[in-house]
Amino acid sequence: MLHLRLITPAEKTDAAVRLIDGTIGTTHLCVLPGAARNPSGDVVLCDVAREAADDLLSGLQRLGLDTTGSIAVENIDLSLSERADKAEKEAPGESADAVLWEHLSEATHEESTLSVTYLAFITLATMIAACGVVLDNAILIVGAMAVGPEFGPLAGISTAAVQRRPRLALRSLIALLVGFAVAMAVTVLFSLFMDAVGLFSQEQLDADRPQTGFVYAPDWFSFVVAVLAGAAGTLSLTSAKSGALVGVAISVTTVPAAANAAVALSYGDTVQTWGSSEQLLLNLVGIIIAGTLTLLIQKSLWSKQHERLRRRATT
Incomplete structure (x- = not known):
């Protein structure tokens, strides 16, 4: 699993959340309104299966979050969560075969x-x-x-x-x-x-x-x-x-x-x-x-x- 931390302008938060919700293989979605200060905006957190991450990252970039906000990705070494296990099973393919082009x-x-x-x-x-x-x-x-x-x-x-x-x-x-x-x-x-x-x-x-x-x-x-x-x-x-x-x-x-x-x-x-x-x-x-x-x-x-x-x- 990968952990995503997004800083989104307030006007783009709903679009980012809809994109995450619509991506198979995501879970643990959190939205912190107004939590970001530099740049100012909302903080969105989620976990995503590695094999689904590249498509999600491409969609977030199309929203312009890499220029108007921030997209940070971290590896999760251990995740004890049934939701995470379910997300990985739903995502197509195997995580070891996934390519994160960015x-x-x-x-x-x-x-x-x-x-x-x-x-x-x-x-x-x-x-x-x-x-x-x-x-x-x-x-x-x-x-x-x-x-x-x-x-x-x-x-x-x-x-x-x-x-x-x-x-x-x-x-x-x-x-x-x-x-x-x-x-x-x-x-x-x-x-x-x-x-x-x-x-x-x-x-x-x-x-x-x-x-x-x-x-x-x-x-x-x-x-x-x-x-x-x-x-x-x-x-x-x-x-x-x-x-x-x-x-x-x-x-x-x-x-x-x-x-x-x-x-x-x-x-x-x-x-x-x-x-x-x-x-x-x-x-x-x-x-x-x-x-x-x-x-x-x-x-x-x-x-x-x-x-x-x-x-x-x-x-």
């Missing part, structure tokens, strides 16, 4: 913004991966993949494509390209420093690396894994399954490929630099394609669910 847009907007923290995470992840490829240490590679924040911009591009939001697409693309460019540039300098102090060597890079050699040898399996991971990652975002997103992060070789390219570039190894760059590009494209297709399928399925919900509400 929440997805907000989440991807936050995760795809180019910031100092984002640059720090992707740079540190790439430097950790650089140590992993030189030492042929799979544990360091997995750690670097878990630290990397690059799935946020990738999900932002997919979301922007489905929702036709060019500004979100541009913001996500800038974060992705600038993030990897900065991370790889710093990692080149890091590699030169590590070589100067005797911790990195070209012999280590050129040696047989059974644990990490795959990061500069792209093949169709790389693309297949990227597509599967992109679909899983998108589902984890839409269903708020953060644990699944961690699994996605450690299954795709984006950061390790960027790290190997940077280390190879520092030694002038064009073969590994090009192979790692291909691996990186292949994985990024696969994730974006899979994420976009997954969202399109979810959008199509839930549009049919919403249509059935509207028909039930009018009968």
Whole structure:
């Protein structure tokens, strides 16, 4: 269940209440006349099943409450209520399958913004991966993949494509390209420093690396894994399954490929630099394609669910 807190101008309160009453899957409706001060107006509270929330939020936005008042949504971790149980049973579909498009847009907007923290995470992840490829240490590679924040911009591009939001697409693309460019540039300098102090060597890079050699040898399996991971990652975002997103992060070789390219570039190894760059590009494209297709399928399925919900509400 989700909890909605609305601030509505007095003249729009009745319309908002009628909309909530007419939405299957809502309960615990409370109206507090004149309770809001900034902005002034009435406060309307209700609970709604997650699978019915997107349609309700769209209707509230059509009333203009996002501009003249406020719409706040919170997750309810525990609700001991027969009415809540009934509302969830009446709402079509399953809550785990529901997509809150506004929440997805907000989440991807936050995760795809180019910031100092984002640059720090992707740079540190790439430097950790650089140590992993030189030492042929799979544990360091997995750690670097878990630290990397690059799935946020990738999900932002997919979301922007489905929702036709060019500004979100541009913001996500800038974060992705600038993030990897900065991370790889710093990692080149890091590699030169590590070589100067005797911790990195070209012999280590050129040696047989059974644990990490795959990061500069792209093949169709790389693309297949990227597509599967992109679909899983998108589902984890839409269903708020953060644990699944961690699994996605450690299954795709984006950061390790960027790290190997940077280390190879520092030694002038064009073969590994090009192979790692291909691996990186292949994985990024696969994730974006899979994420976009997954969202399109979810959008199509839930549009049919919403249509059935509207028909039930009018009968």
